[in-house]
Amino acid sequence: MPDNPFRRTKPEPVPPVAASAREKTLPLRINGKAFFHNGDPEMPLLWYLRDVLRLTGTKYGCGIGACGACTVLVDGKAEHACMLPVKSLAQREVTTIEDLAGKDALHPLQESWIAEDAIGCGYCQPGMIMAAAALLKRKPHPDDADIDAIPNLCRCGTYPRIRAAIARAASAPVEGKK
Amino acid sequence: MSLDRSRRRFLVTSAGAAGALLVGWRAQAQDDLPYLGARFAPQQLSDFVRIETDGAVVIGARGCEVGQGVKTGLPMLIAEELDADWSRVRVEQLPYGYIEADSGPGDRYGDQGVGGDAGPAAWTQLRQAGAVARWLLVQAAAQQWNLDAATLRTESGFVIAADGRKLAYGDLAANAATLDAPANPPPLKDASQFRIIGKPARSVDAREVVLGRTEYGIDSYLGNTLVAVIARCPYPGGTLDTLDDTQARQVTGVHRTIILPGPKSDAPFDGVLAAGVAVLADDTWSALRGRDKLKITWKPDPSWAKDSSAGLEEKAGALLGDDANATVVRNDGDFARTKKAPHTTTLSARYRLPFLAHATAEPPSATIAVTKDKVVLIAGVHDPDGASQLLHALTGVPREAIEIRLPRAGGDLGRRVHNDFVAEAALVAKEAGVPVKLAWLREDDLSHDFYRPFGVHELTATLDRKQHLAGWSHRVAATPRNWRNSQLAGKPIFAGLLDADAFPAGLLPNFQQLFHALPCGLPRGELLGGVHAFQAFATQCFLDEIAHATHQDPVVLRMDLLGAPRMLRPGFDTGRLAGVLRIAAGKIDWQHKPKNGHGLGIACHAGGGAYAAHAFEVSVEGNDLVIHRAICAIDAGRVLNPLNLQAQASAATLIAVSATLHEAITLKNGQVQQRNFPDYPLLRMGQAPHSVDVHSVDSGADPADFHDIVAASAAPALANAVFAATTVRVRRLPLMPELLRLI
Numbered sequence: 001m002p003d004n005p006f007r008r009t010k011p012e013p014v015p016p017v018a019a020s021a022r023e024k025t026l027p028l029r030i031n032g033k034a035f036f037h038n039g040d041p042e043m044p045l046l047w048y049l050r051d052v053l054r055l056t057g058t059k060y061g062c063g064i065g066a067c068g069a070c071t072v073l074v075d076g077k078a079e080h081a082c083m084l085p086v087k088s089l090a091q092r093e094v095t096t097i098e099d100l101a102g103k104d105a106l107h108p109l110q111e112s113w114i115a116e117d118a119i120g121c122g123y124c125q126p127g128m129i130m131a132a133a134a135l136l137k138r139k140p141h142p143d144d145a146d147i148d149a150i151p152n153l154c155r156c157g158t159y160p161r162i163r164a165a166i167a168r169a170a171s172a173p174v175e176g177k178k
Numbered sequence: 179m180s181l182d183r184s185r186r187r188f189l190v191t192s193a194g195a196a197g198a199l200l201v202g203w204r205a206q207a208q209d210d211l212p213y214l215g216a217r218f219a220p221q222q223l224s225d226f227v228r229i230e231t232d233g234a235v236v237i238g239a240r241g242c243e244v245g246q247g248v249k250t251g252l253p254m255l256i257a258e259e260l261d262a263d264w265s266r267v268r269v270e271q272l273p274y275g276y277i278e279a280d281s282g283p284g285d286r287y288g289d290q291g292v293g294g295d296a297g298p299a300a301w302t303q304l305r306q307a308g309a310v311a312r313w314l315l316v317q318a319a320a321q322q323w324n325l326d327a328a329t330l331r332t333e334s335g336f337v338i339a340a341d342g343r344k345l346a347y348g349d350l351a352a353n354a355a356t357l358d359a360p361a362n363p364p365p366l367k368d369a370s371q372f373r374i375i376g377k378p379a380r381s382v383d384a385r386e387v388v389l390g391r392t393e394y395g396i397d398s399y400l401g402n403t404l405v406a407v408i409a410r411c412p413y414p415g416g417t418l419d420t421l422d423d424t425q426a427r428q429v430t431g432v433h434r435t436i437i438l439p440g441p442k443s444d445a446p447f448d449g450v451l452a453a454g455v456a457v458l459a460d461d462t463w464s465a466l467r468g469r470d471k472l473k474i475t476w477k478p479d480p481s482w483a484k485d486s487s488a489g490l491e492e493k494a495g496a497l498l499g500d501d502a503n504a505t506v507v508r509n510d511g512d513f514a515r516t517k518k519a520p521h522t523t524t525l526s527a528r529y530r531l532p533f534l535a536h537a538t539a540e541p542p543s544a545t546i547a548v549t550k551d552k553v554v555l556i557a558g559v560h561d562p563d564g565a566s567q568l569l570h571a572l573t574g575v576p577r578e579a580i581e582i583r584l585p586r587a588g589g590d591l592g593r594r595v596h597n598d599f600v601a602e603a604a605l606v607a608k609e610a611g612v613p614v615k616l617a618w619l620r621e622d623d624l625s626h627d628f629y630r631p632f633g634v635h636e637l638t639a640t641l642d643r644k645q646h647l648a649g650w651s652h653r654v655a656a657t658p659r660n661w662r663n664s665q666l667a668g669k670p671i672f673a674g675l676l677d678a679d680a681f682p683a684g685l686l687p688n689f690q691q692l693f694h695a696l697p698c699g700l701p702r703g704e705l706l707g708g709v710h711a712f713q714a715f716a717t718q719c720f721l722d723e724i725a726h727a728t729h730q731d732p733v734v735l736r737m738d739l740l741g742a743p744r745m746l747r748p749g750f751d752t753g754r755l756a757g758v759l760r761i762a763a764g765k766i767d768w769q770h771k772p773k774n775g776h777g778l779g780i781a782c783h784a785g786g787g788a789y790a791a792h793a794f795e796v797s798v799e800g801n802d803l804v805i806h807r808a809i810c811a812i813d814a815g816r817v818l819n820p821l822n823l824q825a826q827a828s829a830a831t832l833i834a835v836s837a838t839l840h841e842a843i844t845l846k847n848g849q850v851q852q853r854n855f856p857d858y859p860l861l862r863m864g865q866a867p868h869s870v871d872v873h874s875v876d877s878g879a880d881p882a883d884f885h886d887i888v889a890a891s892a893a894p895a896l897a898n899a900v901f902a903a904t905t906v907r908v909r910r911l912p913l914m915p916e917l918l919r920l921i
């Protein structure tokens with residue numbers, strides 16, 4: 001399918017606050033860009049991404065680190081954005097689903113996700129893909145146990161297709177049943 | 179173009195950004211072309227189909243996509259008859275289409291409910307929309323070539339003449355737009371000619387979803403939107419007692435609070451679900467911090483203040499002890515007499531089912547702007563027509579000025595049937611005078627839901643001296659689903675909990691179903707599986723128990739009950755149910771029971787023209803249940819999109835597995851005890867089978883909705899497999915905690 005031209009474009013992320021702002025600002029690096037936060041330093045990254053930057057690909061599911069819908073990469077590792085106060089992110093590089101493969105490009109996982117038609121309602125999928133991306137970074141050929149250990153929840157029960165998509169992206173043959 | 183505007187409305191033909199031309203399927207008066215909209219006021223077919231000058235076909239999807247595949251499936255029906263090139267079709271989500279016609283209010287695009295692709299009616303309606311479009315393109319080509327339209331054919335976006343000349347749809351669109359639709363519906367294709375229907379098609383939204391660009395309701399903003407979160411009364415039917423919001427209002431970013439009165443006691447849950455205090459803030463985080471600072475006390479409704487799951491179970495036991503006041507759902511023959519017959523064996527078992535929550539991936543949320551003369555709502559809703567009526571009632575804004583955008587929704591499972599969150603958002607936004615984005619947190623969602631009812635089933639079977647089933651009694655004490663539910667108003671008390679026609683009704687001469695209503699203050703509603711899952715778990719587990727007690731094979735026992743293939747009643751063909759049962763048994767290799775501590779279990783169910791059977795192979799390893807194989811055999815009539823059918827059957831299976839193994843909502847001191855996923859565990863990757871092998875029978879019969887049926891047969895098949903692996907019969911759900919207790 002070609003890109004859907006009817007998608008309403010999201011507002012561009014807010015421009016960085018001038019460093020001269022009176023308040024103490026918190027420097028953040030998200031998707032390769034610099035941002036300066038001068039709100040509550042306790043605000044979890046999840047709400048900063050969603051409500052302030054309007055990067056809504058990172059989803060809310062539980063707010064307590066129990067579902068994985070908000071998974072982002074922090075310095076290449078999977079983290080729950082709902083559990084990270086922005087003040088903990090100084091000097092760290094955050095990557096969200098919107099920039100996993102750079103603008104408009106598809107990560108091999110995103111390609112394999114499409115090929116396996118792995119989405120149900122799709123809500124958990126950005127988090128799943130980020131969790132899988134961190135896994136492949138750590139272990140390019142994960143085995144079943146590695147995939148089993150992905151803690152993200154999918155209410156739509158797409159687990160078998162997610163498993164297939166990860167296996168496809170890793171170009172590793174799916175192992176036999178447990 | 180000359181058009182008689184009194185009789186037809188011409189749709190926007192403005193060129194799109196890319197210079198696209200809209201084929202003008204104008205609306206015509208309904209009596210002009212009754213076939214275009216039997217149910218609905220003037221249909222604007224143009225809203226379903228638009229053809230760009232480059233030949234790309236844009237098809238409107240009318241149903242709200244919650245993961246069930248309507249956004250892909252319904253456009254396939256149109257594309258089929260249009261003979262479009264599916265790979266070049268673009269799908270565009272339609273908003274809710276309210277239309278004010280002479281004959282009264284109508285739905286411009288037809289049924290926009292979540293289940294929009296299930297019935298044969300949708301098939302006919304949408305295929306006709308495509309067929310009319312194709313007919314107009316063919317007429318346009320015939321005029322251009324000066325040929326008889328009957329000699330032309332179409333394929334993949336082209337009209338083709340007998341001599342091989344071709345014209346692309348894109349080149350014909352402008353002329354086709356000037357023609358009148360045919361007076362009679364053009365004939366539809368025979369199934370043998372299908373090129374798109376029945377072929378696997380991937381989700382049209384996949385790319386946007388995996389890039390994180392899909393905007394769900396929870397992701398939408400409308401200008402200067404304030405975020406609202408609500409502290410809701412934890413007691414069903416309770417009210418606000420005292421409120422001190424001083425500290426909450428001092429939180430940076432918090433604007434104000436708004437009190438929402440709860441529904442009137444005993445009135446239907448047609449608006450908000452509970453009394454609450456809304457906190458409005460610049461962002462979700464500030465709103466949440468503000469909510470934490472509210473000092474509130476609530477007053478429980480005295481009728482329900484003491485409700486508890488343990489108390490309900492006790493009451494259920496008492497009710498089942500005396501049938502004098504029971505509602506008779508079905509009574510064939512004389513069950514009581516079979517008990518007294520000589521040499522009768524009587525078997526009996528009780529199964530306990532807890533309340534269940536929907537826990538949709540995207541919790542309820544709604545973004546809304548309310549002004550005096552206009553409402554804009556962005557929300558994943560299951561019933562946009564109901565939402566439109568509700569918004570009209572709450573705001574006074576005329577329905578034609580209520581715009582409802584239908585973003586992709588993060589799951590439904592029946593939760594979005596209710597528009598309570600829409601009502602909350604509307605009331606808050608109306609009071610606040612600014613656009614509001616209402617956010618439900620997971621804690622809100624689990625503690626304020628329309629729960630799948632709680633119930634205790636008692637099944638009793640009588641067997642004659644040859645161990646043949648002579649009588650069957652199914653008695654249930656449960657919290658009625660139609661309590662304060664206007665959607666089920668006027669329906670019998672057992673509606674949605676007992677189906678008088680469910681298997682094995684009609685297959686035994688002496689058969690009774692009785693229902694006892696269990697009063698409780700917790701709101702109840704529809705959950706995936708519905709009446710089928712509620713009932714079939716008990717029925718299909720009990721059949722397994724009978725088979726075991728009488729040394730019969732569970733498959734043979736079911737086959738004997740089904741008997742010769744026949745139409746037992748409309749929508750229930752015993753042969754089709756036997757067919758899927760046979761497939762499931764064959765695929766799991768039923769004849770060869772594993773000897774390594776693994777167990778096989780099987781079950782089946784049918785309803786509404788859909789048939790499903792499941793077979794599982796499981797073992798218990800330590801504290802874990804390992805599902806080695808999962809087979810789902812399904813016959814849901816003609817298959818629209820086999821890839822989606824596989825996905826949906828697998829999903830319904832795993833959602834049922836999740837509910838069966840782990841999920842329960844419990845009540846204590848009149849309050850729901852669960853708060854978040856740690857208390858309401860969902861199935862995880864490592865607990866799910868590596869695949870669900872779906873085997874579908876394309877019987878060519880009318881398409882039927884199968885989600886509930888699949889969910890219904892999955893759960894008991896799993897429980898039966900657990901019994902086979904462990905010899906422990908679990909009669910109380912959720913299964914895992916009970917199994918570990920019994921083992």
Ligand code: FES
Pocket residue numbers: 059060061062063064065066067068069070071080081082083
């Ligand atoms: S929202 Fe962060 S883990 Fe669930």
Ligand code: FES
Pocket residue numbers: 119120121122123124125153154155156157158245539588589
């Ligand atoms: S696809 Fe719906 S929650 Fe995973």
